[in-house]
Amino acid sequence: MTTENHICSPDFDLWQTIRREAEAAAAAEPMLASFLHLTVLRHHSLDRVLAFHLSSKLSSPIMDARALFEVYLQALSDDAGIIKAVKCDLLACFERDPACDEYSLPLLYFKGFHAIQAHRINHWLWNNGRKTLAYFLQNRSSEVFGVDIHPAARFGSGLMLDHATGFVVGETATLGDNISILHGVTLGGSGKESGDRHPKVGDGVMIGANASILGNIRIGEYSKVGAGSVVVSDVSAHTTVVGVPAKPAGKAADMPAAEMDQRI
Amino acid sequence: MTTENHICSPDFDLWQTIRREAEAAAAAEPMLASFLHLTVLRHHSLDRVLAFHLSSKLSSPIMDARALFEVYLQALSDDAGIIKAVKCDLLACFERDPACDEYSLPLLYFKGFHAIQAHRINHWLWNNGRKTLAYFLQNRSSEVFGVDIHPAARFGSGLMLDHATGFVVGETATLGDNISILHGVTLGGSGKESGDRHPKVGDGVMIGANASILGNIRIGEYSKVGAGSVVVSDVSAHTTVVGVPAKPAGKAADMPAAEMDQRI
């Protein structure tokens, strides 16, 4: 049995919990009651809340919020795997981030969570032949979240992107499940050639702030990349690497992504 | 007599100086006259200008600017220490940044200054039991300024955050007085445990671009952290550290935050 399955099968009703949290927040904070009713309380599913919230953030005077809301609903309805991954990401944030004690916090206020979910839908657009729209929305995510993820990149579930600003992911990168990534991380390419040229990151990995991982290399499962490191070659599973360029510095914790210790 | 006291007791009327600068700018640049009248010239105090300008920047179609303006005024009125710190920060920018030759420039146009002041008020919200609103506004600062500061973090006065993008500060971090910080700096945690887990930065410190300081460590007074360094252990006062991981590299200048030399 994988960690993911464990994490993603909560023994409670996530949607109802989020609703209750939003109701309590609306009652306690009049300044947010309006936002919470519009964004959460008048809806009847997590899918709709996510689609509404992301369309609030990524619409603009030249991209109508109604059109964007509908395309997001369409993606979530067409591919049931997206909302499943969304839930795993919510649970991951709750579990791994000590500053996160409500499920509604990442949903409503964590930029890294928003950027990941915007990418999940963008990836669906890309796979459904709507490349120009995917480019448009990649650009909006880059402006609003400071996060630039190529729509073709493949992401697992149970991901946490903490703080988020400056996260960059190239076209052929792949992320496994249950990965934790800090802000400023680059999963970049090795040059101007096309083809498979970006990193493949295994399950359970943790990548510290401002680390750069460059080229078509493998970051083994449950390994850890120290903050500020620059990785240009494969990393074995269960290994910590640090430095510029990064070198092995010992065995990693059992579950680096859950430990969230980016020290080197 | 401390540097802070010196810096924060200008022998001129700061508010009137700012007004005069704004009047001159409005006369010289027709494109900005409208903005300057709305934001500065029709107001009668620095408090109101700051509250108005920040509410312009952090409001959105789902967060009414009127409501935000009022809560900012309320904070500034309730805690007189905030505007005092705001003034010290203005003076710090003027004194330390060679590209800053008017007091109104940081007030109106420097993203790092805006992010610091938004945090000061957010910290007041947090301490006054309005945690959800503080989370909401932390998120807005992260979207608009690219700066993610946990509302519980404690900041001294006389701070300059230059360029700002990517600055991240954790929940239990503490900043002393008269500190200079470049963009991309992380004051991060040591993992998923709660409790005191973020850096404590002493007075007069300078932290170079993209440096990461991780864990509950002390950065001694008047020390300097080189650009791109990753610091995971205490730094003595008056010391320069550089590298990944950072190591001592000699004595720092007398006033690193004032010198602003982030070279290593």
Added chain:
Amino acid sequence: MTTENHICSPDFDLWQTIRREAEAAAAAEPMLASFLHLTVLRHHSLDRVLAFHLSSKLSSPIMDARALFEVYLQALSDDAGIIKAVKCDLLACFERDPACDEYSLPLLYFKGFHAIQAHRINHWLWNNGRKTLAYFLQNRSSEVFGVDIHPAARFGSGLMLDHATGFVVGETATLGDNISILHGVTLGGSGKESGDRHPKVGDGVMIGANASILGNIRIGEYSKVGAGSVVVSDVSAHTTVVGVPAKPAGKAADMPAAEMDQRI
């Protein structure tokens, strides 16, 4: 014959190509037809499209889009060199970025391209005595693009800024022609003294993600700065440097900016 001349003299009609790409995209993607007609198809020159698109992005409730559009048109009309450099940048993106297979993609969706062009016009404002407006727009670029370029910095043509978030350039920095720069790069100063204090980057250089180049130093032609490096002294031409602090690590490729290999 220089590389620049070669790159900047396409044997096709760039504007008509962009129009055709926009027409095809509008026909294929109904969600974008409205945006593409407003931004591209109703205009009759690249100048107007650029001015319109940038004013869409940098206007705000307190900076009227009409006023901004006009000042952009005025700059492009006054200095014919700007649009020439814009075209070189478009060609550079097309040539160097494997994820870019249409000329309209950087024009419409690449944040780094937008930030560079916003700076080119901002530099014109600065040189024409409109310093306050230049500060205002530098701030807007910093908020919207996460890119902070002092309006006085001098840029060559054929530049590509990839991903862009966190790019910082100081007042006296200079960029030559045909340079490629990744996100998170700093061309920073050496302290609070005024005067010439920022880097001078030669033609054909490539600078990897999150690299910091600090002080009035020269980065020789066709050299390469590895990702995450911190450079504090001159770099010879045709040389690769890496590390914190950066040290020579061999000869660079013939055309680093065209190769785009930021590995170290």
Added chain:
Amino acid sequence: MTTENHICSPDFDLWQTIRREAEAAAAAEPMLASFLHLTVLRHHSLDRVLAFHLSSKLSSPIMDARALFEVYLQALSDDAGIIKAVKCDLLACFERDPACDEYSLPLLYFKGFHAIQAHRINHWLWNNGRKTLAYFLQNRSSEVFGVDIHPAARFGSGLMLDHATGFVVGETATLGDNISILHGVTLGGSGKESGDRHPKVGDGVMIGANASILGNIRIGEYSKVGAGSVVVSDVSAHTTVVGVPAKPAGKAADMPAAEMDQRI
């Protein structure tokens, strides 16, 4: 066989005709291409175009366009009679208004048409227990269209409200089919008592500009009320009335609503 059935059974595809008109207009007028794509061309049914266009007009900074669009779609989906009446109204405008030579003109640009359709949906809200929302939208119609129709008023189909400004209809008023009404017309009450207190207007009637019809009276079929008249008692079928107060002035044309002659 009634006039209505004749009018409402066009021997062509109304939706495809409207699409073709919008395509031609978008090709001919670049200024409107953006609007026409957003509002008409990216949709696949008249229902959606109407819901989108009305939600563009009646939304505001405090009534989200996405929420309004959805409630309009819901009404149109729940009661198929609404869109049937909408089509009859479109045909009526085309047939009766010499200044209307395309079916898309009333749909997109005629305020009277918009006000009537907004009321049709508002009436559905009223009948489905959503009275407060109906009041809210009645107010928005009054602000945007200058038309104040109580949501309880019952309207037939094949209606044309020309110019529209100042049209007022009370709670218990009833309009039959194929009626033409000019601007400034009042179907008002007889005092503060509740109960049935507003006019009942028969099929085929024409009411001239600024006419007031007051109290629970009957305006017989195919009668005509002259411009500026004040009617306070029943009007026989096929009769023209004029004056203040209005008096019979002869037999009306066979089809006053189709003739559109409001002279007296």
Added chain:
Amino acid sequence: MTTENHICSPDFDLWQTIRREAEAAAAAEPMLASFLHLTVLRHHSLDRVLAFHLSSKLSSPIMDARALFEVYLQALSDDAGIIKAVKCDLLACFERDPACDEYSLPLLYFKGFHAIQAHRINHWLWNNGRKTLAYFLQNRSSEVFGVDIHPAARFGSGLMLDHATGFVVGETATLGDNISILHGVTLGGSGKESGDRHPKVGDGVMIGANASILGNIRIGEYSKVGAGSVVVSDVSAHTTVVGVPAKPAGKAADMPAAEMDQRI
């Protein structure tokens, strides 16, 4: 004892009643919960709700809502008579309009009520030397409400303006207390001479839809002007006038403004 005193001294807490109505509406209608929280429920007085709601309606991209909200609060705070009159107007609507069964309905949704209150504050601006702002807001009321009231006109309390569109009031007009006015009514001047040149309307009068009252004439107490009438000479108290031009047509009801029978 006057009618006004009776009407304006409710034996219940008007503000708490309005709050309860808004709470019930927010609970019953999710589409309005956001609006009701923002506009009513987060405030603690009727003054603030009115100031907020009017500033929502009359602000625009070139008139900041924050600035308008503050000037409205200032007026309401400076002249306690305004909110007193506002309350009388609310009670008048509730009492006289059979379609009004909650006190919050006119406050939130009746355009005539909004236009009257906007004028009350505009009159305060006029009397406090802020004539240009009063002109600006007169224009906004004319655009948004279709109601054009010169800021110098003096209004009593207990007024109901039903449906509102087209109501026009000249500079030297005066309205007494407890008057009911329908849409389209003109209280106009007698030519281009300045000086006292507009009607004086007594207590308890009712003026029917589209009636015009022209020149410096007196409309006696408790008289009634029929719909569509044109009045150019004095009207005795307790008299009904009708026609073009208007002539006496008998004794009026005891309380025409309360009866609301505009028939002739």
Added chain:
Amino acid sequence: MTTENHICSPDFDLWQTIRREAEAAAAAEPMLASFLHLTVLRHHSLDRVLAFHLSSKLSSPIMDARALFEVYLQALSDDAGIIKAVKCDLLACFERDPACDEYSLPLLYFKGFHAIQAHRINHWLWNNGRKTLAYFLQNRSSEVFGVDIHPAARFGSGLMLDHATGFVVGETATLGDNISILHGVTLGGSGKESGDRHPKVGDGVMIGANASILGNIRIGEYSKVGAGSVVVSDVSAHTTVVGVPAKPAGKAADMPAAEMDQRI
């Protein structure tokens, strides 16, 4: 020598006068300084101020203000007669309206003035083959000003439309020079036939509030139509008509449009 020539040749610099008025207003009223700088003071001609102000009013989330501003500038540049007529209208308002003591008041705040000028440009669009755009903007004028003027209608200069709400003009109507019209006036048609079917109004005429003039009839020079009248047949020059239907009631004043006495 005609009245028009006299009125339209002021012996002062109208544009400089307006600028001075706007400067004085901006200095006296801080709330309007921002609006006045944006709309008036940063421009260098009356054409640009008019184009800017009208595009502020008639743009919307689906009609970009930049595009509208440009088309207005284009019209004013192409047909020099428009701005000539605009100036005559300004002078007419100043001369005839006792509540108008500055030239900038109608320009900035009088809805009737705005509606007339929006029509002048709309008429240019109509004559230049841009009928759909003319319909779009006719609709926007109807929504924003409550004024519905068919773009084909021909207007002279020196017009004053006072209060404006409800003014309706049909396709083949013609207005001469120096006419004064009150709100609620209809220049309507005689039925559904196409062809010449609307009124022709001579020079110097005054039309009172809510008067309806219907069919292809002539209103002779310097005649007066009383408020609330309904005119269905020719009116001789220098004649006053009143009533429903209107009948001659004596000789009119020498200059009814200048006298502005709409009494009957």
